[in-house]
Amino acid sequence: MVSGDQAPEEKYPTSAAAAAATINPVLLALACCGNSGGLGYFLHGDEGAQQYRMDSQGQELIANAVMISGDGSLPSDDVEEGAAVSALSASSVLEGVTAEGDTALHAVACSGDGDNFLRSAEVIWKAKNLLFSQNNNGDTPLHCAARAGNSRMALHLIALARGEDGSDSNRVKAMLEMENKLMETALHDAVRIGNNDLVKMLMEEDSELACFPKGGTSALYIAVLTENTTIVETLYQTSHGNLSYSGPNGQNALHAAALRGPVLTGMLLEWKKGLSTQKDENGSTPLHFAAALLDDTNQVPQDNLSLHSEEANPAKRKGQTPLCFSVSLLRRSRQRSVCWQLLNANPAELYQPDCHGMYPIHVAASMGATGNVIMFAKKYPSSAGLRDSNGRTFLHIAVQKKKRGLVDFASKNHSLRWVLNMRDNGGDTALHLAVQAGSLTIFCALFGNRHVDMNVTNKKGQTPLDISRFMIPPEMFYNQNSEAHIRRALTMVGARSGASRQDHFEESYNKLHRASKDRGSDTENVKDTTQNLCIGSVLIATVTFGATFALPGGYVSDDHANGGTPTLAGRYAFDAFMMANMLAFICSSIATVGFMFSGASMVNLASRKFHMRSSVYFMATSVTSLTAAFALGVYMVLAPVAYKTAVAMCVMSPSILLWKNVDYWKRWALLPRPFYARKGLSWTLKQFGSLIIQSTLTEFWPFMLIFCWAAYART
Missing domain, CATH: 1.25.40.20 (Ankyrin repeat-containing domain)
Known part of the structure; x- marks a missing residue:
């Protein structure tokens, strides 16, 4: 048996050795259940059974194990087959580990922190000191207890490390400062799960614990990243300000705070303003991080945008333009702005480039953080002219992005x-x-x-x-x-x-x-366009061909004069319908023939392009004519019995044509203001007037032919 005074230097075996020693399943079951009586009997035999009372669960586990062996012994992979319980070496049995490298003490530490688990940890500790043993990830039992949030277990492990007389503080300090393969102590795990009581307890045991690791991610950085203000304050107060601010990739806690809001940023700046000048491995300062925030200064706090607030009332703006109004709201929200805090703390960082030559104003521009750019340019106008390594200003970057x-x-x-x-x-x-x-x-x-x-x-x-x-x-x-x-x-x-x-x-x-x-991009374009549009032109030709012989209103019966002729013939709407249907059929047929030529590989490319362009135009014209034919056909049938419905459908039908040209007019609608600024009102009206007339004639000439013919046919 190993005494409780074992030195911390005796550590858990290497992973290669650990792989050869698998933990006894009965031992693991007893440890995970926190069965101190069963563990006492398993490790110390009758002596342990007398010291620790074994409950029914432990008795059942032990009894089943003995029954399986069949000879009154406990099964073990570590000792000779059939060895008696009393002859088992507790130290040898406790060298077994799980696939993750966890010892029995690891299993107890992460399973609970009730009285039974605390006694179980003590039973294992008395048999073999595993306080400093590390699993495959480098975690000690204290890491496991902290990660599970088992505060009482963590305190108990510390007490065991201190020894029976409570004087071995060096062992406690050594255990608390042990790092796993991620270079993290148990304090990091306590911070990550947000257990402030556990953090406070660990810091009270070792006030220098927040200084570890020396070159990795600090506990404070994790607390800031998880936005746990309470733990951040606890770490600072219990360490008396002597703590590490470091983070990964050369960052510090202020880099993380810049991404988490003005409260944490203000706290860190108050404690250590010099953090604002430190760069990460990319040369970025905390101001670079804050400049990229889209929800910082360019989004005014919600309470400032309340519908009931005085500022949101247009009548209270006193003629302010939207831009001036936005700036005034930004001014009132500056104290909540991370960028504003960092800029006030160290204005020189606005002129500090990163490794790519980008200044904070460039970073803000690349993300479209307009509010941040406004603030930078307003407070330090010269920053607007800063250039990156490619000579670009913030405006160049905003345009490119x-x-x-x-x-x-x-x-x-x-x-x-x-x-x-x-x-x-x-x-x-x-x-x-x-x-x-x-x-x-x-x-x-x-x-x-x-x-x-x-x-x-x-x-x-x-x-x-x-x-x-x-x-x-x-x-x-x-x-x-x-x-x-x-x-x-x-x-x-x-x-x-x-x-x-x-x-x-x-x-x-x-x-x-x-x-x-x-x-061969030309050939591919012609081929793909032909395949897509030809389907549409064929469909329109089919519909219009069928409509020619299935006319609205039907036909006169054969026993009447002019039998077999359309019943609605001679009406203005009928003549217009027939002309519209004919135009749709002719234009779609021409488009179909053109698409056939443009899709033929034997035709030279120039001819294919010609047929493609002309077919696209005739295809668009057939859609216009088909729309007119549909509206006229509906009007002829419904007007005598439902005039308002007929008119409504005729009014709605042109929406097809409007949608067909919406992209065209949407783009042209962007140009009047620039044209007016460049050439004046008269020139702009003249240009757009001629554009509207030209576009109307090009798009709606079928309407002129349709309705003019219908009027002529009645003369």
């Missing part, structure tokens, strides 16, 4: 006018990048500011107009895409090309798009 709200703010703010035309290392302005991004909304936000120069050349000699040309491929292309609208807008306001010969420009253009052309 397509953060429309931030681009809108920058383009409308007069104090940021000096940033609008700044160029990066490649000579590109924000407008260059907006054209490259192909985002019409981002482009219009910049294009609508007259101070944005649209003729600046980059280091390749390209203006935004040149780049817009590069963005349109030479192969099949939908002319209502954003890229096409951007180029059209620049051309309409008179944007200029760069200072390069046109033939050289064309060579560069062809070289850029040659790779996709060599891959």
